[in-house]
Each structure stands twice: as C-alpha cells, then as structure tokens.
Amino acid sequence: MLDIAVAYNRYKFIGYEFLSWLWFAMEQSPGSLVPDAGEYGSITIGNRMVLENVTKDKTESITIKGDDINLDAALLSLKNGALVTEINLVYKFNEQEWQFTLKGESFSITNLKTPQRGPVDTLEDTEGAVLEKAYLLEQILQYLDFLYKAFIKLRLSPAWKETLVPELKKWVSG
C-alpha cells in the first residue's frame, strides 16, 4: 500500500473520472446505476456542479449552480477536457429524499440532508433519532459504495477504453 499522502494526490483523478462517469451514466444509462440485488432508489443531479480543466500552465474552474441547473456550459467544459470535481446529488427511495455534495478527490460529503425525522425532546427520543439517522446514512453510503464499485470495475476493464470512452465522447459531442 502506498503512503497515504502520496496516494491521495496520485489517485485523485480517479475521483474526478468517477463523478464525470456518474453524470454520463445518470443521463445515458441510468439502468447501470441500479444494483441487481436489494432495493435501491434513483439518483439525479442536484443544484451544483464544479468542473476543472487542468492544463500544463493553468487550471480553469467552472461552477454551475441553481435549483434547475442548465448543464450546457458544463457539457461544453467537459468537451474541452474538463472533469467533474464536485457534484450535488439527490437520491430518492421510497418517497424519501437525500441531498448532498460529493467531492471527487476526497470523497468528502458536505451539506448532507437526510429524510426528515420526528422531533427530539427526551433522551429516549435522542437514542431513537441517533439510530434512525445512522440507518439513513448507512443507506446512502452503501449506495455510493455500490456506485463506486461499479465504476472502478468498469474503469479497470478493457470496456472502459473500448466502449465507455467512445460513448462518452459521442454524448458530449451530442
């Protein structure tokens, strides 16, 4: 295993490629985002996306945000070689909704809103609320783990270069 600090920088591109693939898959093959077993919901883009284009001498960053975001500029940026570095996602399952922002290089999660829970007034309420919140977090994190596993398997297979990259190029060129 590599030194953690070295590995963080060496492999952060994987996180950007994962988010870029996720956007593509949400648009073009949502079926690939559903596990074979178990019950899972659907995932869509939320209200924010950040893309970054790193060339030899400069880094260009574009942030798109808003409740009904128009992703044309993001698509153009992708066409020019940028990758998604941060994305806000909405996950819906059984009429419940989770919303959060996922950063590609660190996989850190910010502004995570889980489905609404009842009020917490007593110590017993707190214990119930903790268990419920842990369960709700577990649900979304397990789904994210599934997505990442699906991506990394594809990324390390010949199908990435042979099928996925040409399809992605076609989608971006629209």
Add this chain to the structure above:
Amino acid sequence: MGFLSASTSLTRYRVEGKLENPVMENIYTGLRRNAISDIDDNAAEKGIGWTAFHDPFVPTFEGSSFTIGTYFLFSLRIDKKTIPSKVIQKYYAIELYKKLKASGKEFLSRGEKKMIKEHVINLLTLRIPATPNIYDLLWNHEAESLWFFTNLKNPCEELETLFLTSFHLKLIRLFPYTMTEFQGELSSEEYDTFTRLSPSKLME
C-alpha cells in the same frame, strides 16, 4: 453541523484493527484518559479531548452513555482561545508605556519588548475564555468504520492523532485510493491495472 443537525458534513474512515476484550471497558478507559480538560483557568491556548455527545460541556462517560445500539457515539472537542490582535496591541502599548516610565529609559531593547509582549499574551490568555468546537463521531466497531461529522482539515488531523493515542487503532480516511484498496474487491489482474493507472484521455 453535528450528527443530528438537519444538514451535516461527513468524512469516512476505516478503523484498522479491533479493540481487545473487554471492548467497552477499553473504550471507556481511552475516553476517560483523554477527555477534554477545561483551559479557562490556565494559560493554555488550546485544549483537545473527547467529550460526551449528550453533554459536551460536562463530559462524563459513565455507564454506557457512549453506546447506542451497535454504535459508539461521542465527540471530539477542541477549545481554543483567540485573542484579537487589536486587544494585544492595546495592552502591549499600555505595558510598554508603564515600563518606560518606571525605568526612565527612552527606548527598550528588542528582547525587552518581546518579553513584554509574551507577558501581555499570557495575561490575556488567562482572562479570555476558550471557544469550544464540537465534532461528533459515530464508530461501528464491528464494521471497522467511523464517520466523523466534519470535513475540516484540522479537526480531522486532531481526530486521527487522538484516536491512535486513546485506542491504539489507526484511522484511514476513505478517498479514491483507499476506497479502491479496501472496498473495490479487485482481482489480482485488476489490482495490477490499478497500480499502473493514469488519467484517461476522455476527450482527445
């Protein structure tokens, strides 16, 4: 932005290894030995330690107050005294004036000025109460996973250090590389490809 807040931030960790039996007692000992101590009455600028989720300002880990279901729930507290620079400037100027008057000198040496400044900072540190920052964590011992409810760099680093000191277990942050290592379930062929992987030319 604590664990039960409507909106939270989250850093995921893998816990390397498991505690020896009796687990509860070992956690209790680790928490108690490294619990936060109040720094309001001394000259320390910073205090770091564990505190209770339910009562973060009167930390007690008695009974199994840190256990809920199969989880361990407690918090990291970082107390810090921040003296505004203009306050330091004000009291430094007053002390400097007193010293010059008492000594009858027109100037003070660089060393003397430095001593006055340190004295002022020490006095102010004793008078200013520390600002507490509390970061919750949820540890699933069986699953060897831990969620820390912040993304801030400094608290994450303090957590990693204090966790190792308290429980002799290493925390490994989950990011693309470590996620692949621990959760990718790669074959040896896939792993080999992973070690040689470079960025994909998606648009060329």
